[in-house]
Amino acid sequence: MDPSSSSSSGALAPSGTTTRKSVLLASYGYPTQPGLVRAVSSSDGGGPNSPGGGLSGRKGSISTTRSSHRYSQLYSMAAEQDVEVEDDLARAQKRLRELKTKISTQSKKNFVLERDVRYLDSRIALLIQNRMAIAEASVQREVAEHLEEADSSDGLFPDDRKLQSYGNLFFLLQTEPRHIATLCRLVSLTEIDTLLQTVMFTLYGNQYESREEHLLLTMFQSVLSAQFETATEFGSLLRANTPVSRMMTTYTRRGPGQSYLKTVLSERINNLIEHKDLNLEVNPLKVYEQMINQIEENTGTLPPELPRGVPPEVAAANKDVQAIISPRLGMLMEIANSFLDTILESLDQAPYGIRWICKQIRSLTK
Helix, strand or coil: CCHHHHHHHHHHCCCHHHHHHHHHHHHCCCCCCHHHHHHHHHHHHCCCCCCCCHHHHHHHHHHHHHHHHHHHHHHHHHHHHHHHHHHHHHHHHHHHHHHHHHHHHHHHHHHHHHHHHHHHHHHHHHHHHHHHHHHHHHHHHHHHHHHHHHHCCCCCCCCHHHHHHHHHHHHHHHHCHHHHHHHHHHCCHHHHHHHHHHHHHHHCCCCCCHHHHHHHHHHHHHHHHHHHHHCCCHHHCCCCCCHHHHHHHHHHCCHHHHHHHHHHHHHHHHHHHHCCCCCCCCCHHHHHHHHHHHHHHHHCCCCCCCCCCCCHHHHHHCHHHHHHHHHHHHHHHHHHHHHHHHHHHCHHHCCHHHHHHHHHHHHHHC
């Protein structure tokens, strides 16, 4: 290619600014090259000295001046837009540099903080280790002193024969659940929780082993049978202060029962807890007291027909108390039915042990 042609083509190549200005001029309907306008006007009207061209020459001159003025205005507008674009770009670049600087500084600070945290963590671990070593040394000294005292006495620690006997005893208690069932009926209510916790989490502690689960459920069956035989009325069977209810509560606290209750009833319980101002009191005496307290707070005095310290029968016969209790009873029934429906809809998720206990209770109530 000829160098002169390449240089001329490079000279004619429009820059970015010239291109934007040309686009702006074209949008207003003007030619993009002012020289063309002047050439056209000269060819049409001629110069001032041409024949018959004096007036037309002056008109062409005026037209050229106006066009040049318009072109200068348009070029000024395009230049201002270029300056605005360059200013926005400069501000964005400056903001980007500032953010990069902040990120770099914050990264250094985070590194220093992480190093300090690791140092403090190691120091805390050393302190805990030293404290545990001191406590362990103290325990070892106490054990050594106790052993020294035991050496002088006979029969303080069981021998192999006694250890074997204790092993046989616990094996018998585990494989013969009727003994634990009898023990559950004999202990007091203050000791039943400790006994059940020891039995369910120690003696039958493997919650996912079928053999221990079968033995534990057999013990449940014995306790349930004895409880139903000695019960004088049906309402006293599943109260909170009976061995059966305590056993069921402790049993559901095991792993499978906890998982089932959380999965099935957590949503219902959370929905009920959200209503913090919900009052479901249905005891007539308490409802009566709440009612007169509210009346006294609103009016400042109590009417003579609403005295304090009335017996439960009078409180239950009050029409206002009955009007308060009636919707609460309906709401309680609705809540209970929702819980019951949720449980019945999730029978396939219930652990086998819970379903088996419910089956035994149903068969014993027939």
